[in-house]
């Protein structure tokens with residue numbers, strides 16, 4: 001039995017009647033699509049001593065967590081790696097890569113398996129078999145340098161465990177993506193992940209000070225001192241390399257002292273443009289909150305409907321023409337002063353108090369469970385993201401919305417801005433539609449339309465989900481043909497047999 005859903009099934013709350021009624025009103029009704037009771041996998045073709053080849057283990061490492069992955073799992077039949085190997089340390093990883101290179105076995109590094117872009121799909125490339133390289137046994141905090149505020153982790157440590165180990169010393173990483181409970185330090189580094197407080201704490205790539213990587217050609221140890229001018233920064237070739245160049249076996253990160261105070265507060269703006277202007281003003285004045293998140297009118301409308309907001313609350317908001325909900329969060333020792341500084345450069349923010357902000361913070365890891373309930377109800381639910389410069393952010397927002405609405409008639413398309421930079425911000429879209437009889441074809445057409453709209457508007461194909469298989473075709477538009485050749489040359493040097501994660505990242 002493999003559970004075809006997110007995390008801990010006992011945390012699933014199910015869709016309340018008012019949410020089901022809302023769904024039927026908004027996107028129409030259709031047949032329920034419950035998940036198959038069990039998942040079958042094809043027979044293993046592997047001949048590798050030490051690999052687990054029983055079906056249940058292979059099924060557990062067969063997919064990541066994308067909509068397509070969930071559709072496949074729920075159908076009851078998935079392709080799976082031919083075996084799963086769980087090395088104990090970096091030396092084991094290095095030996096395994098040498099062995100697989102000489103035997104011609106593809107290797108998929110597997111962290112938490114939360115990839116939403118097909119990053120851990122068991123593709124064989126030109127080889128006859130593929131293994132999942134399970135990194136969960138590399139789960140140690142190796143070093144903490146409290147004087148320099150750094151910590152060195154093995155890659156298989158999951159988000160909550162990393163925080164627990166650091167918190168015990170009064171420290172925090174401050175990296176809280178929505179997948180935090182299951183994603184790993186190695187996965188964060190391999191995908192250039194971004195947490196929900198990245199505006200304050202920085203993206204994961206900004207937190208990485210050093211990495212150790214095992215490649216089929218040998219070990220790379222990168223990142224000395226506090227900063228360096230010793231040639232191009234090779235860490236940047238590893239961070240974001242999605243397992244195609246090597247396996248990250250150590251990550252040294254910048255850490256901070258645990259904040260004394262956290263204040264999350266809800267606000268409303270009268271329009272998306274007004275809210276975006278507020279975010280830009282705060283960020284460019286250097287007074288942005290650590291968490292800054294602004295929903296567009298559709299996302300706000302849906303949040304209000306699903307949260308069961310009362311008539312009085314809605315009337316209050318309507319009277320103030322409040323259409324876009326925002327959460328701002330300040331953390332640290334000078335929260336009151338920082339809040340004042342942030343709001344001093346903002347026009348039109350209507351505070352609705354800390355309870356709305358706290359509610360968001362409290363429920364921020366529950367969204368993925370809702371996705372499973374929506375899938376049961378036969379709903380297409382997909383998220384995609386990009387980042388754009390401030391001068392084109394609203395244009396990108398409009399074109400991606402139109403592309404998704406065109407590809408998925410009747411769907412609800414929502415978006416929020418988060419992750420601020422002086423030059424721009426990310427846009428995160430969620431789409432809910434009625435599943436067609438060909439959900440994979442339906443998704444493929446919609447994803448293509450949205451991705452074309454993203455690159456067509458000059459924005460990036462991914463701000464934090466990474467490329468995987470799903471966005472690989474847009475990499476040439478992103479970095480140009482010569483850029484793709486650079487990636488291919490690096491791969492040919494570090495992974496001459498081409499065993500590492502075939503079919504991901506590089507077109």
Ligand SMILES: Cc1cc2nc3c(=O)[nH]c(=O)nc-3n(C[C@H](O)[C@H](O)[C@H](O)COP(=O)(O)OP(=O)(O)OC[C@H]3O[C@@H](n4cnc5c(N)ncnc54)[C@H](O)[C@@H]3O)c2cc1C
Pocket residue numbers: 064065066108109110111112113114115116119120135155176177178179182183184185186187188189190191192193194195196241242243244246247248249368464465466468501504
């Ligand atoms: C519900 C949900 C919410 C999400 N929210 C966010 C979010 O807020 N922010 C965000 O950034 N992402 C988010 N993601 C995407 C995903 O969680 C991130 O990409 C995360 O960094 C992946 O970590 P992981 O350990 O699960 O990696 P995996 O999914 O196991 O792997 C991801 C990729 O990295 C490679 N890889 C993994 N470990 C290593 C290693 N040690 N060495 C080399 N390569 C490796 C894999 O081969 C694969 O290509 C979300 C995903 C889900 C399902």
